[in-house]
Amino acid sequence: MAVSAFLTDATLCIGCKACEVACKEWNHIPADGFTFTANSYDNTNNLGASTWRHVLFLEQPTPLGPQVTGTEDPFRWIFLSDVCKHCANAGCLEACPTGAIIRTEVGSVYVQPDVCNGCGYCVVSCPFGVVDKNHEVGTAFKCTFCYDRQREGLMPACAKACPTQSIRFGEINDLRQQAQIRVEQLKQRGYSDARIYDPQETSVGGTHALFVILGEPEAYNFPPSPEVPTIHMKSAWSAALISALAVLLVVGLAFAL
Amino acid sequence: MAKETQITEDRLDALREEAARTGKLQHEGIVPVASPFPKAISATSYNGNPVLKAPTWTWQVPLYFFVGGVAGISAVIALVTHVSGNVGLMRVALWIALAGALISPPLLIADLGRPARFLNMLRVFKLRSAMSIGAWTLVGFSSAAALAVACHELSLGGYGNGALILLEWLAEIFAAFSGLILASYTSVLLGMTAIPVWSENRRLVPAVFLTGALGSAAAMLELLGFLIPATQFIGIVTSTIETIIAIIIEWRDRYVDRPLREGAAGWLTRAGSAVAGPTSLLLRIFWSHSPGARYIAALCFVAGALIARYAWIAAGRVSSRDPQALFQIQRPERRAATVT
Numbered sequence: 001m002a003v004s005a006f007l008t009d010a011t012l013c014i015g016c017k018a019c020e021v022a023c024k025e026w027n028h029i030p031a032d033g034f035t036f037t038a039n040s041y042d043n044t045n046n047l048g049a050s051t052w053r054h055v056l057f058l059e060q061p062t063p064l065g066p067q068v069t070g071t072e073d074p075f076r077w078i079f080l081s082d083v084c085k086h087c088a089n090a091g092c093l094e095a096c097p098t099g100a101i102i103r104t105e106v107g108s109v110y111v112q113p114d115v116c117n118g119c120g121y122c123v124v125s126c127p128f129g130v131v132d133k134n135h136e137v138g139t140a141f142k143c144t145f146c147y148d149r150q151r152e153g154l155m156p157a158c159a160k161a162c163p164t165q166s167i168r169f170g171e172i173n174d175l176r177q178q179a180q181i182r183v184e185q186l187k188q189r190g191y192s193d194a195r196i197y198d199p200q201e202t203s204v205g206g207t208h209a210l211f212v213i214l215g216e217p218e219a220y221n222f223p224p225s226p227e228v229p230t231i232h233m234k235s236a237w238s239a240a241l242i243s244a245l246a247v248l249l250v251v252g253l254a255f256a257l
Numbered sequence: 258m259a260k261e262t263q264i265t266e267d268r269l270d271a272l273r274e275e276a277a278r279t280g281k282l283q284h285e286g287i288v289p290v291a292s293p294f295p296k297a298i299s300a301t302s303y304n305g306n307p308v309l310k311a312p313t314w315t316w317q318v319p320l321y322f323f324v325g326g327v328a329g330i331s332a333v334i335a336l337v338t339h340v341s342g343n344v345g346l347m348r349v350a351l352w353i354a355l356a357g358a359l360i361s362p363p364l365l366i367a368d369l370g371r372p373a374r375f376l377n378m379l380r381v382f383k384l385r386s387a388m389s390i391g392a393w394t395l396v397g398f399s400s401a402a403a404l405a406v407a408c409h410e411l412s413l414g415g416y417g418n419g420a421l422i423l424l425e426w427l428a429e430i431f432a433a434f435s436g437l438i439l440a441s442y443t444s445v446l447l448g449m450t451a452i453p454v455w456s457e458n459r460r461l462v463p464a465v466f467l468t469g470a471l472g473s474a475a476a477m478l479e480l481l482g483f484l485i486p487a488t489q490f491i492g493i494v495t496s497t498i499e500t501i502i503a504i505i506i507e508w509r510d511r512y513v514d515r516p517l518r519e520g521a522a523g524w525l526t527r528a529g530s531a532v533a534g535p536t537s538l539l540l541r542i543f544w545s546h547s548p549g550a551r552y553i554a555a556l557c558f559v560a561g562a563l564i565a566r567y568a569w570i571a572a573g574r575v576s577s578r579d580p581q582a583l584f585q586i587q588r589p590e591r592r593a594a595t596v597t
Contacts, residue, residue, distance in 0.1 A: 003303075014479045036302075039302075039304045039306075041415055042304075044270070045306055046306060048309070048381065049308075049392070056303060058303070059505070062302045070280075070281035070395040073283075076362075078597070091272070091451060094383075094385050094386060095387075095388065095449075095450075096383075096386060096388075097378050097381075097383060097386045097388035097389035097391075097392055098377040098380055099379055099380050099381035099383070100377070115377060115380070116377075117369055117374035117375070117377035117378065118369050118370060119368075119369060119388055120312065120314055120368075121312035121386070121388040121450075122273075123310045123311075123312065123313050123403055124309075124310065124450040124451060124452050124455075124573070125449070125450050125451055126309070126310065126451060127309075127442050127451045128308070129307065129308050129309035129310045129451075129577075130310075131310070132310050132313070133313040135313070138369070138370040138371075138374075140597070176596060191542065215395075218580070218584055219303060220303055221302050221303035221306060221308045223308060223583055223587055224584060224587045224588050225587040225588070227451075227586070227587075229449045229451050229456060230385050230449060230451050231356050232448055232459050233385065233449055233458055235447050235459055235460060235463075236387075236444075236445040236448035236450075236459040236460070236463070237445055239444075239445075239448070239459065239460040239461075239462075239463045240441040240442070240444060240445050240463035240464075240467070241425050241466070242466060243441060243464045243466075243467040243468075244441055244463075246464075246467070247330065247333065247437065247440075247467050247471050247511070248333065248437075248496050249338045249469075249470070250338055250471065250490075250491060251330075251333055251334055251491070254475075254486075254487040254490045255334075255337050255341045255343065255487050256341060
């Protein structure tokens with residue numbers, strides 16, 4: 001099976017949240033409850049155990065490419081559907097002590113719900129803050145990349161439901177190329193701050209959810225240079241080793257004196 | 258301008274008419290309640306929302322960090338005192354190790370929700386997951402501590418023979434070795450996460466946790482009546498290190514360490530350090546001959562070390578909510594621009 005990916009394009013998204021709804025319906029995810037955040041049209045706020053697609057609404061004091069708004073202050077309203085990044089080196093997968101989190105044949109990162117024991121280590125190990133524990137069930141949940149649908153040759157529910165092809169689904173190298181072409185097109189049209197978000201140069205090693213965004217990644221709550229926490233394995237364990245040797249020394253001295 | 262921003266139907270109609278006629282609006286629109294709203298810009302993150310997820314662990318987990326640490330180091334003390342011939346102390350230390358080993362799994366199970374879930378930890382062994390190493394270490398340590406206590410008690414009961422004594426030694430060596438891992442892996446576990454205050458202190462947390470475990474193990478022995486020079490020595494060394502660590506955290510004055518210095522988590526950290534560090538140290542130095550003062554010093558250290566476990570988890574929770582802490586680590590060149 002080919003390695004699949006999402007390409008989510010902020011310049012095509014219209015903020016309809018059809019992806020959120022399709023995701024919830026297909027995957028039978030519980031509701032998040034009614035909250036009013038006053039953050040533009042976003043009342044979901046974050047990805048979480050019961051939110052696997054999340055549409056961001058960015059109100060920014062910046063002009064949208066070449067557009068003239070006719071207002072005194074520059075303004076743009078950007079929408080983007082956020083999702084689990086399905087990292088090439090996934091912090092959650094590395095951290096999982098039960099082997100519940102696995103790499104599937106389509107390259108995605110999948111939490112096996114019957115194996116997860118809810119230890120919560122993946123929650124603090126995800127550099128993107130995606131996976132979370134459902135406290136009613138007691139185990140961890142995140143986007144499955146519609147693994148069940150993909151196995152049957154169907155595209156993920158969110159991509160299927162997207163009315164503007166803001167969410168594209170396909171083979172990862174094709175999509176990387178498409179993203180490149182799209183960004184060049186956008187730049188030619190005057191969207192000078194268009195860019196691809198796909199952190200390939202950090203220890204995360206690229207993701208299976210690529211994004212085309214306008215402006216800095218921080219505004220989308222995307223870490224500018226995310227790292228998989230296992231890069232700290234050596235330094236953390238060597239510090240522990242030094243401390244342990246010091247403990248042995250102190251205990252030895254104490255009882256030899 | 259204020260008079261024009263009254264929200265009335267007439268005003269809205271006027272705006273609509275003007276927009277239809279000229280194609281744009283010359284006047285101010287309506288100023289909504291609670292405006293201006295937070296803007297999603299790179300300097301503030303997405304409306305100031307957290308990037309990371311907060312730790313989900315229940316109150317049993319920091320307690321387990323403490324209990325596991327004391328048990329692990331007690332096994333080390335048991336081995337060393339066995340070598341140096343202090344068998345009375347060694348027996349008590351072994352029993353403390355076993356008690357800790359017996360309390361630990363129920364604490365972890367309480368966090369997981371039901372007992373069978375703990376078994377899932379033993380499906381695989383992953384060197385890259387500190388949690389996996391810890392689960393297996395706890396199992397190995399508990400078995401070794403139980404075996405060592407059983408062998409020792411059988412020997413005392415008159416069933417001793419060469420094989421039993423050899424078995425006891427092997428069990429004690431294994432318990433001491435796995436005990437060191439048990440007391441330290443929890444700190445490595447915190448250091449190997451995405452939470453800024455933990456990962457940026459990955460070299461410091463092992464020292465904090467092992468110092469707390471060593472001092473508390475010795476303090477437990479003191480509370481059980483072993484007011485000997487050895488426990489006093491360990492008490493003075495560990496409370497000195499606690500003091501130094503507290504000074505380091507305050508003196509470095511890093512943005513990422515704010516949860517350790519500010520707010521409820523910060524004061525919890527400081528309280529733990531103050532009790533286990535200077536308080537315990539001064540009691541030991543100035544009233545070294547008073548048994549009462551030593552009991553209080555021991556109690557102070559145990560309390561301080563326990564508080565410190567809760568404080569580090571609380572600091573992680575605060576740190577996970579602060580997008581700036583994360584962004585500044587990842588874009589150090591912008592640190593000067595975004596620190597407020």
